[in-house]
Amino acid sequence: GNSVTQMEGPVTLSEEAFLTINCTYTATGYPSLFWYVQYPGEGLQLLLKATKADDKGSNKGFEATYRKETTSFHLEKGSVQVSDSAVYFCALSGHSGYSTLTFGKGTMLLVSP
């Protein structure tokens, strides 16, 4: 079956530091890949996505590249801000009309001033 593995957190960084959150997946076929962000006490928001190999998703300074050869979708940001503190979830979805998302366990990011 499908699975997503994320690095364990929390990840603690100072403001303006470089961020990488690792995500690898196991899936049959050609899944779509997603990063969601959850701010404290809120629901999940889609941060970025990629639907095929070598696609790069980007949003709000975050980027992730769909690497089929390494089955990875690592999240990166060049300079984090305190407001980026949140839990980040990597997820995958198969290509079907009944597709459900498979989520990683989430990685908490804490950015200090």
Place this chain on the structure above:
Amino acid sequence: SQTIHQWPATLVQPVGSPLSLECTVEGTSNPNLYWYRQAAGRGLQLLFYSVGIGQISSEVPQNLSASRPQDRQFILSSKKLLLSDSGFYLCAGSGAESSYNEQFFGPGTRLTVL
């Protein structure tokens, strides 16, 4: 744009009491709808999903049930709550606009069972 509404935002219930959480969706027709639970410090667990009115698939056998009486309404219920039902409940939807692959989430309901 697609929007999920959930209520209530927070709920404190005694063990053994019933539960009804409601979710409605706007901005898309014929959506797939999902209920997730997020326990403290843990990831998301898919509880139920629905591809249409009256069609419910259960991912995890448990004390909860779901119903979809209308195309844009999804209800999570329990006849008797357990302590282990405490958690953060998220409703999500997906629509034809994204080939049903991309899900958008509601704000969540935090349930505490005492």
